[in-house]
Amino acid sequence: MDKKKLTRLMIDSVVKRGIENMADDPRRSIRKLADLGRQFSTGRFQDDIIDIIQTILSNEDSPYYTMLQNFLDNTDHSCIRRFGINMGYNSWTYDARILRQKSQDLSITLPWALMFKYDVRLDNGADPAKIESMIEQALPYGINSFAIVQRGGSIASNEIIDIFRKNEECAFFYFLENAELTTSQASALKECMNVMISISADEPQSFNTSKLLHDAKLLYSIHHFYDDNDFEKVDSIDANSDALQKYFDYQSSMVILIPKKGCANHGDIVKQIRLEGKFPCFIWDMYYDSSLISQRLLGDERGYLEFETDGSIVFPSNDNDALNIDSPFIDIVKNVMPAYSCTVA
Template sequence: MTVKTSRIIIKTFVKTALKDADESPERCTRNLVDMALHFSKGRFQQEFFEMARTMLNNDNSPYYPLIEDTLRHMDKEKLIEFGMNLGYNGCTQGAHIVRKIKRTENINVPWLFFLNIDSSYADLHSRYQAIFDQGKELGIYVYCLYTDGDPEKLLPLIEHNPDCAMILLCNSAAVTEDFAKAAESLNNMLIGVAYDDNTDTACLVLRDHRLLYSIYRMYTDTESDEILSGSYARFAEEMHCPFVAVLADPGCSASVRKNVYKAVVGARVAQKYRTIPIDLFYDIERIGNIISPPSSIIGFKPDGSIYNIGSDGNPLEHNIFNESLRDILKESFSIDQES
């Protein structure tokens, strides 16, 4: 069976299961998890869906009303397409390519990476499409895009890569009616809204347009209390967010990072909130270690330079606009170099 055929079959099963969603979201969810376990071949998928089934054995789980609300108020075609790109293209077929490259070329390819994009650049397609093409050749089908400018300028790039799961992180003030209207045609994107004074307004706009969205916040040592106390997650509940994400500021201490991640995992396992807590660094790293250890997390700044991620304690000096992604990974994240 070809990859394309497998994807079509799985997508058909998902669409069929979702037909019962409005009448019985609980049964629909259990059926989807059971189906996913049946099709899951990799370690990550099996571990994830086994955990999901265990959680859903709790009839009082707040995840049931979360799922019901998500299915009723977010576009189902977007949920299916983004989920297939993330779970099948990224964590199944993409992961297979990642492991093959590790085995044959000794290159440790990440399953996801970050791109900080300057939206004011005149021709984003010519500047960035080659990066996505190179990434997909290496098995990378999941991307976190960030801009502190106009996120609407990034939508053509996202549209041009319909086989990728795109997580678009943006400032809440940039989430306007015009942006939401323009985003309606895209099915492969989840919008991450920054947590600030305008987040509630932005979430209401996205909900009205039935888009996939959640909120995220970057925290420092002095800003972790709101996360640890649970007030940040409770705000995400009010905003009807499927996920509530955190990301440590580069200057944040290791001890605070660990405390926050411990709280995130504890709340998730205990099912404390009607939203799923995620740590954008540690959870991405954990998934990477399941797919192809040791996990590496990389990102690129608007000028193309690599984020200040160390290799054996030394800063990395590479630029995605001057070098191929494969060469950057080969030089900085080869297995021989890390061993």
């Protein structure tokens, strides 16, 4: 057995035992998480993890205790372990070393994550076959995290779910903007265990979908496309505000905020709200926090790659119109990613 698989098995055993011990008492759970964080997060994310844990421990009445209790009670523990290890160990630790080494060897910055926008109504562009091809090309370079935003259609895509099934050691974020899941699709995703589904809080049918996910004990979040008005009175927002109460009704432990096109990014405010720990959910800004991870892993905040529904490259900025999702992955990176400057360790 190779070193990666052996280490992964060891981590899985420790995390499984830790989750089982944590489920009974959220306060003891946080302290167990602190121990696990110190044991397995001794690298580039240690300071971030310890900061969050210390914030929670400093407040005996922290809503994060409620969040954690609900999360452990209502989410399949196998899904927590698989997704968490795929992200925390595969993507951010083991494969991140490969990512940095290959970046240094090629004198480029390889992205730590790929993001795809997929519109089921388009005949051309970023369709499932092209998304799968791009993922296959990216894997050997140490890239293990992927986000897919689906637009159009009334239900989730079985072809996209097949991609999750074929890549069991990858971590996927699957955003459904106006689609629902069938019961059989929910079962298939639960078998994959490597997906965090995110449903749009801005769509009327999303509440019923969240109930299906909650009852199936799937790992899921909700997301909201924000504009500048969402942050006009951020200083007065508390856990009882109407602006946030609607999110709590979805019974998800995570809220992902995404800026609308043309809106300023308010990720710094989102980060501060998260660290203050006022709410019983973990609040994440999709682009701001992806950039923070890029900075930690690669020393450059531009270390992720995003494709639009037509297959064009949205981020980083690209002046070469000939480059798109049909182009070879490594050719894209060589043209649009900055020169490498991060240490390999």
